[in-house]
Amino acid sequence: MRKTFLLFIPIALFLSGCASDGEVVAQDLWVKSSEMSIKGGMSAVYGTLTNNSSQDVVLVRGATEIAGVVEVHEMAMIGGEMKMQEIDGGLTVPAGKSIVLEPGGNHLMLMMLTDDLEAGEEISVTFDFAGAEDITANGVVAKPAEGGDEEYHSGEMEMDN
Amino acid sequence: MVSRRGFLASGAAAAAAGAVGAVAGASAAGVAAEQNLETFAANREAQFFGPHQSGIELDIQAVTNMVALDLKDSVTKEDMLRWMRLLTDDISRLTRGEPVLADPAPELAIGAARFTAYVGFGPSLFAKLGLDSQLPEGFAELPAFSVDQLEDRYSGGDVLIHIAADDPVVLAHGTRGLVRDSMPFASVRWVQPGFAHSPGMIPAGLTHRNLMGQVDGTANPELGSEDFNSVVWIDEGPEWIRGGTLMVFRRIAMQLDTWDQLGTPSKEEVIGRKLSNGAPLTGTNESDVPDLGARHPNGLLVIPEFAHIRRAAPVESAERIFRRPFSYDNGMNERGSMDVGLLWTAYQRDISRQYLPIQRRLEKLDLLNKWTVPIGSAVFAIPGGVQGSELIAEPLFS
Numbered sequence: 001m002r003k004t005f006l007l008f009i010p011i012a013l014f015l016s017g018c019a020s021d022g023e024v025v026a027q028d029l030w031v032k033s034s035e036m037s038i039k040g041g042m043s044a045v046y047g048t049l050t051n052n053s054s055q056d057v058v059l060v061r062g063a064t065e066i067a068g069v070v071e072v073h074e075m076a077m078i079g080g081e082m083k084m085q086e087i088d089g090g091l092t093v094p095a096g097k098s099i100v101l102e103p104g105g106n107h108l109m110l111m112m113l114t115d116d117l118e119a120g121e122e123i124s125v126t127f128d129f130a131g132a133e134d135i136t137a138n139g140v141v142a143k144p145a146e147g148g149d150e151e152y153h154s155g156e157m158e159m160d161n
Numbered sequence: 162m163v164s165r166r167g168f169l170a171s172g173a174a175a176a177a178a179g180a181v182g183a184v185a186g187a188s189a190a191g192v193a194a195e196q197n198l199e200t201f202a203a204n205r206e207a208q209f210f211g212p213h214q215s216g217i218e219l220d221i222q223a224v225t226n227m228v229a230l231d232l233k234d235s236v237t238k239e240d241m242l243r244w245m246r247l248l249t250d251d252i253s254r255l256t257r258g259e260p261v262l263a264d265p266a267p268e269l270a271i272g273a274a275r276f277t278a279y280v281g282f283g284p285s286l287f288a289k290l291g292l293d294s295q296l297p298e299g300f301a302e303l304p305a306f307s308v309d310q311l312e313d314r315y316s317g318g319d320v321l322i323h324i325a326a327d328d329p330v331v332l333a334h335g336t337r338g339l340v341r342d343s344m345p346f347a348s349v350r351w352v353q354p355g356f357a358h359s360p361g362m363i364p365a366g367l368t369h370r371n372l373m374g375q376v377d378g379t380a381n382p383e384l385g386s387e388d389f390n391s392v393v394w395i396d397e398g399p400e401w402i403r404g405g406t407l408m409v410f411r412r413i414a415m416q417l418d419t420w421d422q423l424g425t426p427s428k429e430e431v432i433g434r435k436l437s438n439g440a441p442l443t444g445t446n447e448s449d450v451p452d453l454g455a456r457h458p459n460g461l462l463v464i465p466e467f468a469h470i471r472r473a474a475p476v477e478s479a480e481r482i483f484r485r486p487f488s489y490d491n492g493m494n495e496r497g498s499m500d501v502g503l504l505w506t507a508y509q510r511d512i513s514r515q516y517l518p519i520q521r522r523l524e525k526l527d528l529l530n531k532w533t534v535p536i537g538s539a540v541f542a543i544p545g546g547v548q549g550s551e552l553i554a555e556p557l558f559s
Binding site (some may be wrong): 050122145 | 250262
């Protein structure tokens with residue numbers, strides 16, 4: 001049985017049974033299904049990462065079976081336009097804090113999709129952290145979504161805001 | 162079924178505030194109580210998980226959107242499962258007053274406000290997906306009735322998403338989320354908005370009034386009763402429909418201009434009930450059982466031969482339904498005639514044995530037909546509820 005719901009995905013970081021500090025939790029994960037999320041195309045993973053440990057951890061990369069390339073991206077103003085770019089040195093999740101991956105903000109970028117990613121499909125996503133064990137979330141659901149003013153969003157400027 | 166904690170707490174706090182307020186004016190407790198009272202509608206939460214989908218066995222909410230959709234050509238059973246995965250998660254979140262995943266406007270998730278949504282399937286869906294063997298007993302398109310003046314724009318549909326809440330903004334936001342997640346699979350065939358009373362207007366369990374002024378829904382089985390189970394919830398047949406029900410939807414236009422020309426006694430004879438409190442013409446309280454044999458001293462029946470409640474009364478004991486009608490108000494024309502009526506819904510185990518015989522009698526003779534015209538019609542089979550990680554209608558499409 002595949003896990004269907006993604007209400008809350010507590011991921012055990014320390015399989016070897018280390019101390020309870022150092023737990024990173026991924027919540028409300030989803031992956032974008034759009035006209036771009038076709039074989040060879042791109043998508044992105046969003047959600048909330050919470051660092052319950054007493055030291056900062058850094059999301060340096062990710063992996064999923066449906067993408068040839070996965071990068072940690074931020075949206076930045078470049079030449080007067082919001083564009084996305086890989087974050088140098090990864091994305092820090094401060095100790096005791098949460099960060100949100102969201103359209104128009106930080107996200108896990110999926111490129112070179114190995115297959116069409118259709119609405120309602122579920123994938124697995126692995127987050128690679130420096131300073132903590134990697135975590136893998138199953139049942140990350142593909143949501144139909146546009147918006148976020150992300151550069152690869154095709155077509156004219158939309159009045160989303 | 163509905164959490165009353167917020168409501169009870171605020172009621173108790175309000176009582177306390179009244180006592181305190183008389184002495185201390187705007188005390189902290191008084192302010193808190195007032196705030197609780199102001200947000201009691203936001204904090205009331207319906208139950209999503211359970212043996213039945215939510216939004217049926219529940220006191221009627223303030224506003225509703227009925228959205229009917231038609232499948233895109235290439236949609237398969239596997240696609241349906243992916244659609245149901247999205248809807249199941251969306252509805253569970255919205256019912257808790259939370260935004261859906263990927264919500265572009267999460268700030269609109271301002272409270273549960275008894276948000277509910279359930280999904281149903283029209284006979285055309287079973288034909289398109291080759292699922293005829295899964296059709297529940299007594300489920301088929303309705304025959305044409307002589308009183309019908311049906312319009313396509315209000316009728317039919319492969320899939321129904323029936324959404325309701327106690328707040329119009331919560332309703333609009335939730336509707337948007339569910340429709341957004343439906344667009345990869347289907348197109349909108351029609352949407353019909355409706356309303357009942359605002360929260361706080363009518364005590365729970367009391368029958369609400371339609372726009373003709375009548376209390377509407379008197380003979381309904383009581384929510385939460387064994388009677389309700391036996392009238393509404395299916396417990397046999399294909400797995401997916403167990404815990405579900407069959408719904409008849411009728412958009413019924415009211416001719417208020419001519420209705421309003423009648424005097425109160427005439428209006429009461431058309432229905433067989435008093436307008437003031439819904440009591441049968443042979444009784445004093447709404448819950449009194451109508452005495453269909455009672456006659457005036459002059460020999461005429463007190464509840465006339467043509468009266469709606471006489472014609473609708475069950476001849477066989479099985480001929481009962483649960484009605485949950487919302488009103489609609491679609492504006493007016495240049496002469497001020499209102500385009501109003503009912504989004505009339507009836508729930509039952511078997512349409513052929515419950516709704517149909519009643520409707521056949523009403524079609525033949527019911528004076529109310531003069532002021533009410535069915536202009537939309539559809540039937541939907543509503544799958545049972547979900548628990549844990551189950552998907553709505555999972556056994557149907559697996």
